[in-house]
Amino acid sequence: MTMGKRVSKKESWFKENNFTAEDEIYVGVDVHKRNYHVAIWHNGRIGCAYSMTSDNNKLLRDIQQVRSSLKNIVYEAGPTGYSLVRLLRSANLPAEVVAVSKTPRMTDTSAKTDRLDCQQLAEYAAKGLLTFVAIPTxxxxxxxxxxxxxxxxxxxxxxxxxxxxxxxxxxxxxxxxxxxxxxxxxxxxxxxxxxxxxxxxxxxxxxxxxxxxxxxxxxxxxxxxxSSERHSAAIEIFKSHPGVGNIVAWEYRAEMFNITRFSESKQISKYTGLCPRISRSGQTCHQGPITKTGRRQLRAMLVQAAWAWYRRDPHARQIYNRLLHNTGNGKKAIVGLAKRIAIHLWRMLCDGCLYDAKVVKV
Known part of the structure; x- marks a missing residue:
């Protein structure tokens, strides 16, 4: 007597459900070097959760089975990079990489496991609680x-x-x-x-x-x-700003990569971590230290550029002195200049124009 092939719980779940466009499916993946933990949020609850070897193509085959109901696939940014999200998007599947620092966390960390992590990601994706990172080419x-x-x-x-x-x-x-x-x-x-x-x-x-x-x-x-065609025009614009040389221009260009994804200056200051933490209570509003989100090296170079701008441009010294008068703190004043450089470079590139102290808003 021959024994039939054993069917896993995952395979049974896929076969038992008839997925349609009316269903809502969100997939959370906890990605590691050797294995993936996958959770599928189906119509308001976890329908299926399983682990597998870290095989992107195998995961893609699984996800293809729920394509008609799929709303999003999410995993946290980490050392495995963007190969998985690129593969999923190349198959015309909705996929995003989650900003780890902005993901809600449970207060009780004693129960933290990879299985629970992927289930949380799927649930948070369904409830719109996640912030996603921009994916470079x-x-x-x-x-x-x-x-x-x-x-x-x-x-x-x-x-x-x-x-x-x-x-x-x-x-x-x-x-x-x-x-x-x-x-x-x-x-x-x-x-x-x-x-x-x-x-x-x-x-x-x-x-x-x-x-x-x-x-x-x-x-x-x-x-x-x-100096290649894809960068040369942007670098020329950046270097027209006083205090910005090759190193700062290269760093800014590489780290910001797709400048059109920002629609307002506040997004630039938040992305570079040069905006203050805001604490609101009732009618009071307190500004704390800068958030320091984003890449530390870019922030440090913008501060260096701010000092160079201060030394070379009387316009910058006017801004610095005003900030110093308002804050009473030289470090806050120079960080304020650095934030303005980040915003200036974004605005200059969007407008396709070189630096002009009379035109650039401060």
Whole structure:
């Protein structure tokens, strides 16, 4: 006697239901490197929940069975990137990636599991409680990856610089003076110290020079990327703004990528994390520190650009002085300038015009 093939609960659920356009289905996926946890919200409740290996094509085949009723497929942004959402969209299925920081969380975290996470995502999608991230094209993501590579390399170089200073302090060795340069590196290599300490210091300096060379290579690649037809016009517009050079223009272009998705200046300040936290209670409204959402490196570069703008443009100094008078805080004033640069660049690109202090609103 031969045994029939065992049918899983998932397969039984798909076969038992006759899905029509009148049904409402939302799919939540908890995505991991080795496995996916999937929950299907069907007409107001979880109809099916299961786990599977992390196979995008297999998941697509499952979802195709409920295509006629499907409203949305959602998963949280994470290390697995955008390959799944791109595959689903290429099959003309509605799919979104969820902003993790803006997802509602349960107060009781003791019951947190992957199975519950995917069920929550499906339920929150059905109830309209999720915020989605913008999905870059593969080309936009590739360009952004090179920009972020430079950020990573400069962070590693900065770490080595701190290690060298800590090393000198630890061994009571005087700093030879000057900023980091080839001359300073040579002075450090010629310090009168023991052979063991000289060997250790040499390893730090070799690592520093290695990262300098890699940063130079990366910047050469970035010049090639952003001089291409898809970027050159935008970069020219950005660099017309006082204080904005290649590095800031590249970072802004890569991180904002599709500038037309923003419809108002408030969205720019929120996206860059340069807007203050607002606390309302009754008739009172209190402005706290900036939200610091979004990419920290972009925010830091906009602040650097704000200082350069302040030094070069009397118009910027007027704005800074007004902000300083209103807030009584120099840091808040310079952050206010940085926010204005972010908004200016967005508005200039939307209008297709170069910077003009008389035209740009402040």
């Amino acid at each position: 593969e080309q936009q993501e590739a360009d952004r990856q090179v920009v972020r590579l430079r950020d990573q390399l400069t962070s590693k170089r900065k770490r080595i610089m701190h290690q060298v200073k800590s090393f000198l302090l630890q061994h009571s060795i005087s700093w030879p003076g000057g900023n980091w340069s080839k001359i300073l590196i040579e002075r450090l290599r010629q310090l009168d110290i023991s052979s063991e300490l000289r060997f250790t210091l040499a390893q730090y300096l070799d690592e520093y020079e290695f990262f300098c060379s890699k940063i130079a290579e990366t910047e050469t690649k970035l010049r090639q990327i952003f």
